[in-house]
Amino acid sequence: MASGDHKESSDDFHAFFHHLTNTMHLTENILKYLNAMELNRCSRVCAFWAKIVKKLKSKRKTRSWTCFSLSAGDEDFTSITQGTQQFLQEQYTEPDVVFMICESDLLLEKITIPALTRSGRACRGTQSYQDFVRSLLPQSCSLFGIESGGVVGTTTNCRQSIEAENDSRGVSFLCLPKYDGVDIKISDDISENDSDAKLQQYINSLSEPGNPDFKVILNLIADFQTPRKYGFDLMKAVPGALVAGAYVEGVFTRNCDSYPLIQLAAIGGDRVQIASAIINETIDDAAGAEECIKKLKSHSLPEENSFAFMFACLGRGEGLYDEPNVESSIFRRYFPSTPLIGLFGNGEIGFELVNKGSYAQNDEKQKSSKTLYHSYTTVLVLVSIT
Structure with a gap:
């Protein structure tokens, strides 16, 4: 030239x-x-x-979600690690909060991941799947992590919700942006040394002046010795809010040096609407589960920008219905565009809302532990951002 x-x-x-x-x-x-x-x-x-x-x-205010699973006995984690990396690194909207529910064995599984040295040459490193996910998240993003014995998730195209249980290894993600007019208040690391003080501090903070109108408080407990009174304390601190969650294998945050016992997230603001339903322990067929999900649908919440949580007992699922994905499939049929994320745990927390978000007319009934803490049930929570 x-x-x-x-x-x-x-x-x-x-x-x-x-x-x-x-x-x-x-x-x-x-x-x-x-x-x-x-x-x-x-x-x-x-x-x-x-x-x-x-x-x-x-x-950019879009939510995103996905799930991955391996059948029992499958030890090839390549599809999960590659899928996770692609999903988190190709987020169109930078997430403000990531909800992650992961099966216990997968969470701590040592995986081999490719990396680049400063010279640009490829090398391979090994770390736990949990730390691998942490490394992929934006610095400003909060992680609400749950370790459980089974996982409920929804495919990216929202065509299928799956229940990974019975020794299957699965993980489910829900990424939420920073919505205008919506506040998600996540608890600090509530560890063994100061759990009572930090838990009470978080509860007190929910009723401080200037807070938004919190509509739901997710309550995930990894310490079975945690007094049940804290659930009722949450209800008293925010009288109109739904308290929902489960007893789980563990909870985790962005902090890799922290081992919290409890993880809480309060979601509120003028744009937030919620509904809930419980599939109780007496229901053991698809027809009965469908009637409960119909009740959730009857709240008529806007579904265009919605998401849902499912907290089910380990005693339900395929072992109860003799076929997989029964409850999640019914939910998908009635809420075709709403991502569902959830778990199978060791005890469920929640109640059915009356009058679309307030239990004020049933205060005395709601004070009974039988209406907040359950076993052999499924608690469904629908959240809509209007």
Whole structure:
């Protein structure tokens, strides 16, 4: 190439780059096709691009979800690790909170993952699946992690909800953005040394002036010695809120040095609507489960921007119905566009709401432990962001 041609090509490139970095509309139209991780990289190019990235990210408010599972005896975790990496790294909207429910053996499974050295050469490292997930999350993102004996999840296309149980290994994700007018308040690490004090501190914080109107408090307990009174304390602190959750194998956060005993998340704000239903211990067929889910549907909550939690007893599922995915499949039929995430645990927490979100008219009834703590049941919680 002649030197003149080279100079002309260089001038064209600099002219294009100057035009690109100084024309907001053009740059925005190009960058809008990038996912959140790619946008974060672009934000480091210059202050101008950082401003555009901030604007683009502020407009993105989509939720996302997925699940992965392996049948009993399958030891090839490649599909799960690759799927997890692709899902978390290709998020279109940067998540503010990630709900993750993982089967116990999979959570601590040592997996081999490819990595790049600083010189760009490929190498391989080994870490637990739990730490692998932590490494993929944005720094600003909170992790609400649950370890359980069985997992409920929904495929990305929302065509199927699955119940991974009976020695199957599964994981389920629900990623929520920072919604305007919605507050998700997650408890600090409530560990063994200071569990009573921190738990009470969190409960007290829910009733502080200036808080949003919390509609549901998720209560996941890994310590079976935790007094049941704390569940009722949560109900008293936020009288109109649903308290729902389960006793589980473990809970975890972004902090890899923390081993909390309890994990709580209060979801509230003017845009939040909730409903709940309980499939009680007397129901042992699909027809009975369907009637309960019909009651959940009867609340008529908007479903366009909704998600749901399912807290089921280990004694239910395929062992009860003699076929897999019974309750989750019925839910999928009635709520075809609502992602369902959940678990099989060792005791369920929750109650059925009356009057769409308030139990004020039934205070005395709700104070009975029989209406908050259950066994051999399934608690369903539907959350809608309007």
